[in-house]
Amino acid sequence: MTTDKLVLERHKYDVLVIGAGGAGLRAAVEARESGLRVAIICKSLFGKAHTVMAEGGAAASMGNANSNDNWQTHFRDTMRGGKFLNHFRMAELHAKESPDRIWELEMWGALFDRTKEGKISQRNFGGHEYPRLAHVGDRTGLELIRTMQQKIVALQQADKREHGEYESHIKVFAELTVTEILKEDGKIAGAYGYWRESGSEVLFEAPAVIIATGGVGKTFKITSNSWEGTGDGHALALKAGANLVDMEFLQFHPTGMVWPPSVRGILVTESVRGEGGILTNNLGERFMFKYIPDVFKDKYADNEAEADRWYEDQDNNRRPPELLPRDEVARAINSEVKAGRGTEHGGVFLDVSKRLSAEIIKKRLPSMWHQFYELAGVDITKEAMEVGPTCHYVMGGVEVEPDTAAAVGVPGLYAAGEVAGGMHGSNRLGGNSLSDLLVFGRRAGMGAAAYVKQTTASPVSDATVSAAAARIEAPFARSGGENSYSLHAELQEVTHNLVGIIRTGVELKDAIEKIADIRKRSANVAVSGGRKFNPGFHLAFDLDNMLLVAESTAKSAIGREESRGGHTRDDFPGMDMGWRQYNHIASFDGNQVSVRKQSLPDMPKELFSLFDVEELKKYMTPDEVAKGGSN
Amino acid sequence: MARTLNLRIWRGDSTDGGLQDVQVEANEGEVVLDVIHRVQATQMGDLAVRWNCKAGKCGSCSMEINGKPRLACMTQVASYGDDETITVTPLRAFPVIKDLVTDVSFNYKKAMEIPAYSPPADLKPGEARMEQIDVERSQEFRKCIECFLCQDVCHVVRDHEENKKSFAGPRFFIRIAELDMHPLDTLKNRKRTAQEEHGLGMCNITKCCTEVCPEHIKITDNAIIPMKERVADLKYDPVRWLGSKIRKREGIV
Helix, strand or coil, X not given: CCCCCCCCEEEECCEEEECCCHHHHHHHHHHHHCCCCEEEEECCCCCCCHHHHCCCCEECCCCCCCCCCCHHHHHHHHHHHCCCCXXXXXXXXXXXXXXXXXXXXXXXXXXXXXXXXXXECEECCCCCCCCCEECCCCCHHHHHHHHHHHHHHHHHHHHHHHHCCCCCCEEEEECEEEEEEEEECCEEEEEEEEECCCCCEEEEECCEEEECCCCCHHHCCCECCCCCCCCHHHHHHHHCCCCEECCCCEEEEEEEECCCHHHCCCECCCHXXXXXXXXXXXXXXXXXXXXCCHHHCCCECCCHHHHHXXXXXXXXXXXXXXXXXXHHHHHHHHHHHHCCCCCCCCCEEEECCCCCCHHHHHHHCHHHHHHHHHHCCCCCCCCCEEEEEEEEEECCXXXXXXXXXXXXXXXXXXXXXXXXXXXXXXXCCCCHHHHHHHHHHHHHHHHHHHHHHCCCCCCCCHHHHHHHHHHHHHHHHCCCCECHHHHHHHHHHHHHHHCCCCECHHHHHHHHHHHHHHHHHHCCECXXXXXXXCHHHHHXXXXXXXXXXXXXXXXXXXXXXXXXXXXXXXXXXXXXXXHHHEEEEEEECCCCEEEEEEECCCCEHHHHCCCCHHHHCCCCCHHHHHHCCEC | CCEEEEEEEEEEECCCEEEEEXXXXXXXXXXXXXXXXXXXXXXXXXXXXXXXXXXCCCCCCEEEECCEEEEHHHCEHHHCCCCCCEEEECCCCCXXXXXCEECCHHHHHHHHHCCCCCCCCCCCCCXXXXXXXXXXXHHHHHCCCCCCHHHHHCHHHHCCHHHHHHCCCHHHHHHHHHHHHCCCCCCCCHHHHHHHCCCHHHCCCCCHHHHHCCCCCCHHHHHHHHHHHHHHHHHHCHHHHHHXXXXXXXXXX
């Protein structure tokens, strides 16, 4: 099938949002409410995005559970969790604006769990000093997605009343893959893609594109991510001339399911630990006490009695070490298993049955109970779960201007949510993702709207369209080439074995060569069958994106000769104050990815002064501490 | 313990199609979606199937397995006999696009017709106060993952395409019930419109929807029946009927 330009499906919008998870939907609402016409494009059906998988909650210092909480405390926790590599301005905006974003959801119909006073309930999570996560049992992500999905419908209903049609001003293009972001005269002009259902091609013309495509988990073998997490936005942005910042930092969530094999990697929410779940090895030892790093020694209990008391009295006891940031817990579990103290299936035990009654477990962790009962035959109200690390979240992503979410270097391009980088530094705290996507989804919508109002749209040229169409046609024209499923499996082996939770320079070098080889062969992928809903064809494009992501990650990881957050080097096990001063910037020249160092922006004095100097000395050089931040 | 499984898959599109037999390896603990993926990766690269989370949370991999509407990711291969052939077919109530993928746009159209949440005009963000016990009634319905198995199994539309126009289906009855029971929603006539505009009256309470719901939402008992009872009270109670005429009330509280 060739694309006849006379019949090519064309759409014109003010703003295109790629991705219909939390960030994309929040961005779309903002852009529409500022008066613009908006298209939302997503690979799945509307309402199925990976945000539905978020379980624990959304972090916001509303102070409902502990009135001592405030944005400054949330900001400090976020910076600590990221080991001070975060972009300070993003962490500041996030901490300040999260409460408003949660309350706004409530105005749109969200029904969070309540406190006794009838306010939004907040739960404990790793790395958060106070109970801070607004939640709905353990299905908070579903509540976010559904609330925003229904907000979009509400906007459509308003448009119908005013303009006579539901979809006149905001339309969801579901099951459509974007293969290219289009530029003319050095700025954004639209996007090109195909309907997954029919395989037929579509051109969108728009002066602004917001990328909100989520993560990259499918690049790895064991992951909590769905098939959609193939780094599309990361790759689309790279190819459009944007930068990716700090791609070496990947979060391996400490607790994924490990048994049976078919569910390996599926997330076990951190709420299990927040609600009092403890981690033990095959000797029955509660091992986390051995793994409290120096920088956190004053905040975490070093004995069981104190850790247990904390659940009742948080003001006079330190937190249990099960609630350390995720990178610490994941490494600890990895070490226990490597030392031969793991479970039969290569995990450790996570047990909440000894602390909570069956009734409370089923009420507070309903989907966990369901998930283990139905998929593993384990009743978590009576027995322990087996858990181990799973690739969960990428801290790295598109380099953006914090206030507007504008991608650095590409006028008209915006990025928000997991696909954007900088906010979480080297490690994200649980609960900060749902609030991130609300805060920066909204800011991206605002940023794009402001840009659209002061720019003129560039029409997409025929030459640009022809080139984009040729790329889609290519895999059908080949015969007897490589199989996209096998290449994907091969890539996952390479990343799992060589770019995983513990890395070495030698292995990373090997990985870079192997990824390059797979990329070379992927240029020869052939597709069987027709264009109509053909997963083999779809995977060919996803694979291309995953390969660029893997290359960016491996090349960023080999450069950073230290261990920090979601990047652990066996050959450089310590955290290095010198390296804290740099981000890694990946860019693409059309042929390969290259990575360079870039100085981190200086934290201004008013944010710097929120920290105890003694704490900063653990992360910063004496010169930085003496300087005390920028003016 | 790997074994060979006989899988029968419906393949085709809106014009033509039929069942095809394949043999595929099945391992301990695997679900039906795992073996479908294995067929896709090794034997039928273009086999169409929807899926996302593979953990029963997104409601994408809805299909009919041995004739029953189910999520393929939550259906254990081991729940069928060792010699039993497992037959997978697309949802019957919706038009086939290709293989196991159907056109579920009916549901998204119906979603647009349900009036949105309507908070009190003077409510400020952050000021809402609700009791846990009051939000729990609506929370039950908000567990819905929109797998549309209830829509598929409902006999009002399963074999009666002509009813689709005037029938929103169980998924949207719980949406209406959820809003109706929302402690702060101000729209007063939701039950009446459920009856008059969304086809609540066509449901004759066979509870098939409740049986297939993977989230175990009591669709019939907790949403449909209470709404039907209230509608019946209001319609047939002569005192109330008279009251509504005299005061000319818009809504029914």
